[in-house]
Amino acid sequence: MFRRLFFPILLGIAGTAVLMSLGFWQLHRLEWKETILADIDRRVHAEPVDLPANPIEKDDKYLAVKATGTFTGQSIDVLVSRKEQGAGFRVVEAFETAGRRILVDRGFVTDDHRADPRPSPTMEVVGNLHWPQEVDQFTPAPDPQTGMWFARDLPEMAKALGTEPILIVARAPTSDQIEPMPVDNSGIPNDHLGYAIQWFGLAFVWLGMTAYLLWRINRRTF
DSSP: OHHHHHHHHHHHHHHHHHHHHHHHHHHHHHHHHHHHHHHHHHHSSSOOOOOOOOOOOHHHHTTTTEEEEEEHHHHHHHEEEEETEEEEEEEEEEEEEEEEEEHHHHHHOOOOTSSOOOOOOOOEEEEEEEEOOOTTTTOOOOOOOTTTSSSSSSHHHHHHHHSSSEEESSOOOOOOOOBBBOOOSSOOOOOOOHHHHHHHHHHHHHHEEEEEEHHHHHHHHH
């Protein structure tokens, strides 16, 4: 009798242990991701500092900065969509500050207002350094007819506007016509709790299937 039950019991215990371990691993990943998101949130909302001379992505991503200068009027419109507003564009404009030219993501305009005049004042910009990862092999090239871009490609935008490959995403308005789209952590996926629940659920299903198999074997024996 025990010989007939040994392998199903072993398989049930091993399978349940593996699935439970995957669930606990996802809980550890959840804790790790929440720590990262909390750190990003602190950096985003920190008191802004002067724009570093040579910011790098590894050390300065999401760094809160400020810079005083003048918008040049040279800009790139990047196609985006927002809930309840529909299609529109991110306005990424060249900005001259302290003898340098950098990029500022000023924010969102709807398609209806894309052609409206955009003030290019001298002002202090407050925002966060960002190196967006939006381009892949399927991203279309900018449309030369409409001037429309389909993703923020920092090196290519800098080349097109003759700036350093440095992007500040404004978190405060730079114009009444442009709505800021500040950096936050909402776009960073954190699905580990859901994955953990799935693995734990599979572990209980596996355990239940094992119990059912043992019941069937035991019933046939008698």
